[in-house]
Ligand code: SF4
């Protein structure tokens with residue numbers, strides 16, 4: 001019989017129960033993943049009984065309430081609280097999403113909160129995104145001109161687009177790089193060191209589509225790789241999970257089509 005050994009730190013040890021104040025009557029239970037590399041112990045899931053009469057309506061409000069009143073060591077990222085910065089992405093109730101835009105009332109029963117799956121954890125709900133950001137840098141996420149571009153007219157400050165050219169960026173520019181999509185993709189789980197993943201490929205498409213960019217050909221050639229691009233098997237978890245309602249799977253499909261057109265055209 002094959003014996004499978006789980007990776008180090010994958011077994012959970014029993015967590016702590018943090019009780020609500022005695023006078024609280026409106027209580028929800030939050031089960032929160034905890035991991036601290038400094039204490040050399042396996043992770044645990046702590047339970048917090050939150051007094052909802054003193055807590056806002058979003059999952060991020062509950063985390064802030066827990067940190068402020070129950071356990072100051074709880075660690076998570078957040079900044080804008082408006083679904084704009086992408087820093088509070090985590091797995092809530094089994095789905096990767098933004099804690100700041102996920103309403104507690106939309107979750108039935110206890111609320112389960114884990115870090116983005118299949119990423120190394122720095123502490124508690126904070127994943128290590130170093131590799132994802134390095135992959136993002138690899139696609140050169142800025143507009144590139146080349147020497148053949150017409151010089152801008154004297155005093156002109158912008159490279160203009162027609163409304164039609166600008167429209168091609170819709171569904172792409174809105175990405176906030178929360179990496180919820182990449183962390184939901186089985187291909188990225190298994191080949192995340194070589195497959196760029198849906199978030200970075202959607203960003204690549206954002207620059208491929210931009211009429212002001214002069215390096216479309218080079219960008220497509222750079223992506224034509226059995227791992228970087230073609231490890232997408234159209235599983236669609238990315239599109240199903242994106243908290244901004246974007247469609248990374250369609251963006252990847254369009255890149256593949258453009259590569260074929262480049263070769264045959
Ligand atoms: S495509 Fe959606 S899920 Fe993926 S990084 Fe962008 S905003 Fe987040």
Ligand code: FES
Pocket residue numbers: 077078079080081082083084085086087088089098099100101
């Ligand atoms: S805190 Fe900025 S997206 Fe949630």
